[in-house]
Amino acid sequence: MTNAPPLSPMAQAFAKGPGWFPQQMDAATDRVLLVRMTEESYREASFLDQRMLSQQSQPQWADWAELETADQTSRSDADFIFHIGHVGSTLISRLLGELDGVFALREPQILRNFADLATDRNAPHAIWSPVQFDQRLETVIRWLSRGFTPQDRAQIKASSFVSEIAAPIIGDQRKALLLSVSPKRYLATILAGENSRQELAMLAPTRLKRLHQRLGGEDWNLWELDEPVRAAMSWLCEILALEDARKIAPDDHILWVDFDAFLAEPSEQLTDIARFFGYPHDADTIAGLTSGPLMTRYSKAPDHDYSPDLREKLLAEAHGTHQDGIDKALTWLNDTASRYPKVAEALANHSGT
Structure with missing residues (x-):
C-alpha cells in the first residue's frame, strides 16, 4: 500500500484556523486561493473578495483535495446574513461584529463562486x-x-446574489437573518447612486436568468427592460430566492428584518437580532453601538459619512428625479404578480411603506 504524500506547509498552516482564509476557488483547476488574515484584518474588511488582495495578504494557491485532507474541523455552525442588496447588511454585520464572541466575515468571494456554479448545478x-x-x-x-478561539461564532454576511444558494446553506440547522426593503424603497435606493446603478447593469443578465429559472419560463428580454424595471426585476429575483429559503427552513431559524424598520428602532431591532442568534448582549452595549459612529459612517467605506438622515435625503431626491420610472417599475411588478402566485405572495409579504 502506498503512503499518502506529506501535506505541504501551506496545508498544515491552513488547518490551524482562520489565519489563512479561503478567499476564492478555481473550479476548473480544483484550487483554492488562500490569503493571510489577522483578527483585525477580518474586522476591518468590508469585502472578502478581490478588493482585499494585496502583497500584504500573501495570496497563494493550494489544491482543494489537500486542504480538505488537512482540515478536519467538525464545526459548521456559522450564522448567516442574506439580503437583496443595498439594505444595510454591512452595517448590521459591523454592529454584530462588535459583540463579544461574534466573528464577522463580510462577502466571502468563495461563496460567490458557488452561487455562480449553482445556476448550472443540474x-x-x-x-x-x-x-x-x-x-x-x-x-x-x-x-x-x-x-480564532473556540468561543468565536462565525457570522457570515453573504453577497446579495449568494441568496441563490441561501436555501441549501441554511438547511435545517443554521440560522439566518434575511434583510430586505419594500420595492418602492429599493428602486429609489438603486437609482440614487452611480455605483448601485453600475452594479445593477452588471448583475441584471444573471438575475434575469435566475428569475426565469425560478418562475419556469422566459417571459422577458433584457434589452426590452429599462433601468427602473431592471431594478424591479432584481428586487424580485433576490426576494424570491430568500422566500424559497424561508419556506424550507425551520421557522425559528429565520429572522426577516426590513431595513427601514431597523433604522426606525435600531436598539430594539439589534437586540432582537442578537437574541435570535443567541449572541451575548446587554442594553448598554446595544445602546452604545446604535448611537455610536458605526451609525453615521458608510459601512462599506467607513472613511465616508453616511447617516440615516442623509439616506432619506438621497432617496427623496431619487424619487423626485425618477418617479415616472419607479411608477412604471412598480406596475411591472404588479403585472407579474397577477400571473405568478409566488410573486403575489412576495409582494404581499414585502409591500412595506
Missing part, C-alpha cells in the same frame, strides 16, 4: 455532480465556521 455540462456540489459547499461552510 446541467450536463456542470463541473461537479449535484452531490459533489452539495458536499463541497458544506466543506466551505466548515472552513468559514472556524474562529
Whole structure:
C-alpha cells in the first residue's frame, strides 16, 4: 500500500484556523486561493473578495483535495446574513461584529463562486455532480465556521446574489437573518447612486436568468427592460430566492428584518437580532453601538459619512428625479404578480411603506 504524500506547509498552516482564509476557488483547476488574515484584518474588511488582495495578504494557491485532507474541523455552525442588496447588511454585520464572541466575515468571494456554479448545478455540462456540489459547499461552510478561539461564532454576511444558494446553506440547522426593503424603497435606493446603478447593469443578465429559472419560463428580454424595471426585476429575483429559503427552513431559524424598520428602532431591532442568534448582549452595549459612529459612517467605506438622515435625503431626491420610472417599475411588478402566485405572495409579504 502506498503512503499518502506529506501535506505541504501551506496545508498544515491552513488547518490551524482562520489565519489563512479561503478567499476564492478555481473550479476548473480544483484550487483554492488562500490569503493571510489577522483578527483585525477580518474586522476591518468590508469585502472578502478581490478588493482585499494585496502583497500584504500573501495570496497563494493550494489544491482543494489537500486542504480538505488537512482540515478536519467538525464545526459548521456559522450564522448567516442574506439580503437583496443595498439594505444595510454591512452595517448590521459591523454592529454584530462588535459583540463579544461574534466573528464577522463580510462577502466571502468563495461563496460567490458557488452561487455562480449553482445556476448550472443540474446541467450536463456542470463541473461537479449535484452531490459533489452539495458536499463541497458544506466543506466551505466548515472552513468559514472556524474562529480564532473556540468561543468565536462565525457570522457570515453573504453577497446579495449568494441568496441563490441561501436555501441549501441554511438547511435545517443554521440560522439566518434575511434583510430586505419594500420595492418602492429599493428602486429609489438603486437609482440614487452611480455605483448601485453600475452594479445593477452588471448583475441584471444573471438575475434575469435566475428569475426565469425560478418562475419556469422566459417571459422577458433584457434589452426590452429599462433601468427602473431592471431594478424591479432584481428586487424580485433576490426576494424570491430568500422566500424559497424561508419556506424550507425551520421557522425559528429565520429572522426577516426590513431595513427601514431597523433604522426606525435600531436598539430594539439589534437586540432582537442578537437574541435570535443567541449572541451575548446587554442594553448598554446595544445602546452604545446604535448611537455610536458605526451609525453615521458608510459601512462599506467607513472613511465616508453616511447617516440615516442623509439616506432619506438621497432617496427623496431619487424619487423626485425618477418617479415616472419607479411608477412604471412598480406596475411591472404588479403585472407579474397577477400571473405568478409566488410573486403575489412576495409582494404581499414585502409591500412595506
